[in-house]
Amino acid sequence: xxxxxxxxxxxDYQGQIQVARNIRQTFEETQDIVDIDDSIEFPAARFIVNxxxxxxxxxxxxxxxxxxxxxxxxxxxxxxxxxxxxVKFATPIRLExxxxxxxNLHDALSIKLRSHNGKLVALxxxxxxxxxxxxxxxxxxxxxxxxxVTADMAxxxxxxxxxxxxxxxxxxxxxxxxxxxxxxxxDNPYQYSIKxxxxxxVTYETFRDMGIAYSxxxxxxxxxxxxxxxxxxxxxxxxxxxxxxIIGVLPGHxxxxxxxxxxxxxxxxxxxxxxxxxxxxxxxxxNELVAQGMPFEQAVMTSAxxxxxPIVLTGLAAMLGAFFIVDDPIFKGxxxxxxxxxxxxxxxxxxxxxxxxxxxxRKQFSAG
Numbered sequence: 001x002x003x004x005x006x007x008x009x010x011x012d013y014q015g016q017i018q019v020a021r022n023i024r025q026t027f028e029e030t031q032d033i034v035d036i037d038d039s040i041e042f043p044a045a046r047f048i049v050n051x052x053x054x055x056x057x058x059x060x061x062x063x064x065x066x067x068x069x070x071x072x073x074x075x076x077x078x079x080x081x082x083x084x085x086x087v088k089f090a091t092p093i094r095l096e097x098x099x100x101x102x103x104n105l106h107d108a109l110s111i112k113l114r115s116h117n118g119k120l121v122a123l124x125x126x127x128x129x130x131x132x133x134x135x136x137x138x139x140x141x142x143x144x145x146x147x148x149v150t151a152d153m154a155x156x157x158x159x160x161x162x163x164x165x166x167x168x169x170x171x172x173x174x175x176x177x178x179x180x181x182x183x184x185x186x187d188n189p190y191q192y193s194i195k196x197x198x199x200x201x202v203t204y205e206t207f208r209d210m211g212i213a214y215s216x217x218x219x220x221x222x223x224x225x226x227x228x229x230x231x232x233x234x235x236x237x238x239x240x241x242x243x244x245x246i247i248g249v250l251p252g253h254x255x256x257x258x259x260x261x262x263x264x265x266x267x268x269x270x271x272x273x274x275x276x277x278x279x280x281x282x283x284x285x286x287n288e289l290v291a292q293g294m295p296f297e298q299a300v301m302t303s304a305x306x307x308x309x310p311i312v313l314t315g316l317a318a319m320l321g322a323f324f325i326v327d328d329p330i331f332k333g334x335x336x337x338x339x340x341x342x343x344x345x346x347x348x349x350x351x352x353x354x355x356x357x358x359x360x361x362r363k364q365f366s367a368g
Contacts, residue, residue: 040136312346
């Protein structure tokens, strides 16, 4: 419906409307919240025309004729057609009141019908008009009545999540009894509460799914490295720089004044594979040097020196490829994550992997 949505639930619909009006007032008092609206319909007048059957019968006017005359006046009715020699289709002759007269029920009721004795009788003498309010549409979600309050966010912080959190704090102060839900619908539909939706729901589901995918990816990487090196500790050493990529990703977004988006998360997932590949290159080369008879300490230093050039060149190539999509409004986050994440991870890989691997395997190779 909108980027910022508050769903109001409660005991009765009229109470929900009142709560929604209070929430809308909080929306209006919050800075940079624009395009505020709600699903509350404005009260519309409704006129019920009741026919006085006894009086109409005394004039010999049937109820059907009375209803038909009023319907023709308000909605219109074709009473005939004009046929021309040069006209392919007949032109209907429509009888109805002018639009200006339809706005006033008095004009429609001033129409006169002929009685059984030939006297003209106005419709206003045969009916009674009852004024009421038109029934409002009741919106439902998951079979529960709900009132929506919608808005958007403007200004420097264009993400609606900042506005939502600010409104949330104001509601906690002004309406402390109002329960607020963020992920699921309220547990008790008979208690006045709100459920935040809109951009927040999309963001939560996106990053939740991304987080699950990230976790599954890390688990699969761990199992593959375990199968490669026949060790449960070595994969932890190889994957150690992965969480440290945030040191480059978050400052990179702040430096370029960019928001952390779903594509930024995709970039972090891609970084995990790049880091593991570089780490495997180092560890595998260390093992080869040790197998050739080189002392373990010297093998660690040699591997870092020898493998530094191909690792750095590979990282520069990936960073250069990501540079061309920095200006893209959608994939900007992906580019920033790759550029700054690869830059930091490359440095950390060349430093942390040799140090950690030496720390973990020192006793094993020294004993050997």
